[in-house]
Amino acid sequence: xxxxxxxxxxxxxxxxxxxxxxxxxxxxxxxxxxxxxxxxxxxxxxxxxxxxxxxxxxxxxxxxxxxxxxxxxxxxxxxxxxxxxxxxxxxxxxxxxxxxxxxxxxxxxxxxxxxxxxxxxxxxxxxxxxxxxxxxxxxxxxxxxxxxxxxxxxxxxxxxxxxxxxxxxxxxxxxxxxxxxxxxxxxxxxxxxxxxxxxxxxxxxxxxxxxxxxxxxxxxxxxxxxxxxxxxxxxxxxxxxxxxxxxxxxxxxxxxxxxxxxxxxxxxxxxxxxxxxxxxxxxxxxxxxxxxxxxxxxxxxxxxxxxxxxxxxxxxxxxxxxxxxxxxxxxxxxxxxxxxxxxxxxxxxxxxxxxxxxxxxxxxxxxxxxxxxxxxxxxxxxxxxxxxxxxxxxx
Numbered sequence: 091x092x093x094x095x096x097x098x099x100x101x102x103x104x105x106x107x108x109x110x111x112x113x114x115x116x117x118x119x120x121x122x123x124x125x126x127x128x129x130x131x132x133x134x135x136x137x138x139x140x141x142x143x144x145x146x147x148x149x150x151x152x153x154x155x156x157x158x159x160x161x162x163x164x165x166x167x168x169x170x171x172x173x174x175x176x177x178x179x180x181x182x183x184x185x186x187x188x189x190x191x192x193x194x195x196x197x198x199x200x201x202x203x204x205x206x207x208x209x210x211x212x213x214x215x216x217x218x219x220x221x222x223x224x225x226x227x228x229x230x231x232x233x234x235x236x237x238x239x240x241x242x243x244x245x246x247x248x249x250x251x252x253x254x255x256x257x258x259x260x261x262x263x264x265x266x267x268x269x270x271x272x273x274x275x276x277x278x279x280x281x282x283x284x285x286x287x288x289x290x291x292x293x294x295x296x297x298x299x300x301x302x303x304x305x306x307x308x309x310x311x312x313x314x315x316x317x318x319x320x321x322x323x324x325x326x327x328x329x330x331x332x333x334x335x336x337x338x339x340x341x342x343x344x345x346x347x348x349x350x351x352x353x354x355x356x357x358x359x360x361x362x363x364x365x366x367x368x369x370x371x372x373x374x375x376x377x378x379x380x381x382x383x384x385x386x387x388x389x390x391x392x393x394x395x396x397x398x399x400x401x402x403x404x405x406x407x408x409x410x411x412x413x414x415x416x417x418x419x420x421x422x423x424x425x426x427x428x429x430x431x432x433x434x435x436x437x438x439x440x441x442x443x444x445x446x447x448x449x450x451x452x453x454x455x456x457x458x459x460x461x462x463x464x465x466x467x468x469x470x471x472x473x474x475x476x477x478x479x480x481x482x483x484x485x
């Protein structure tokens with residue numbers, strides 16, 4: 091029967107959604123502390139506050155703002171107080187009219203989308219906020235899209251609302267952007283905000299991504315289905331971008347692939363297949379640029395990998411000697427083989443890393459992040475059976 095198979099991998103797929111807000115954020119504690127410091131005057135004295143969250147895609151800006159607002163709501167409720175918060179994505183609502191309309195509909199779901207000027211809508215919004223006699227936190231995500239459409243006057247008007255309000259009402263703002271917002275605001279708007287209220291979100295490091303993967307896997311997947319080496323491979327793929335969204339998406343797709351398999355756990359090849367679905371650097375054309383010597387070296391690495399996340403260069407060279415004999419080539423010495431590896435890393439066919447061993451030594455490890463090694467080996471075997479042209483690529 092359809093949909094009756096019990097899950098062996100996925101425990102709660104909703105925990106892998108971009109909309110999911112974890113109870114505790116990994117490696118964004120400092121940003122949460124900064125928000126708490128900036129918004130303390132709102133909590134203690136009812137003073138409107140503001141913050142700019144700046145960083146590239148996938149650095150945790152949106153989830154941090156959502157987590158902070160949810161924690162604020164809990165704090166107010168725990169102290170028998172009330173507050174409102176409104177979240178608006180300015181890529182969707184990219185005009186002043188659209189933003190004001192969504193704010194009003196937070197209080198009046200039946201408010202018409204036509205027939206009122208911006209000034210009339212702002213007056214209506216003010217009445218709604220005042221009537222609630224509580225602070226409102228407005229989050230404008232991707233606010234740079236709104237500001238590029240020459241809507242900085244709206245930001246100014248919202249920032250000045252509190253001066254005319256009665257009864258403890260106020261509007262505080264969190265603005266989220268990939269680039270500095272202050273450069274897009276007019277002088278009047280800038281005067282209403284403090285530049286020091288900017289909170290920077292750097293790209294995640296590899297180790298931070300690994301911690302995020304393990305934390306999300308703990309919530310979303312069955313216990314013990316993700317090995318540390320597999321999480322390490324996922325983080326290795328994502329480290330170029332420092333993007334948590336990317337690795338969470340890959341984790342979700344890899345888990346779905348693993349669900350169809352028979353291993354009962356998420357493997358390195360599941361990760362590679364997921365990466366190939368999202369973005370792959372491996373293509374027939376790129377492989378075709380390799381000469382036969384490098385094809386043989388890459389085939390040896392693919393065969394030695396056998397689904398493992400990483401292999402040592404020593405293990406790769408042992409397989410290389412066997413593959414060279416199979417294809418009638420003389421195996422090159424370590425220095426030349428290492429040159430082949432470096433050449434292929436330059437064009438993103440593989441990755442290398444150096445790890446410290448327990449005996450104090452350091453060993454080079456190789457990974458193939460973009461395609462299951464078994465599939466790569468099939469492609470190379472097919473190419474090596476074809477006649478070799480005289481214009482093969484030489485580095």
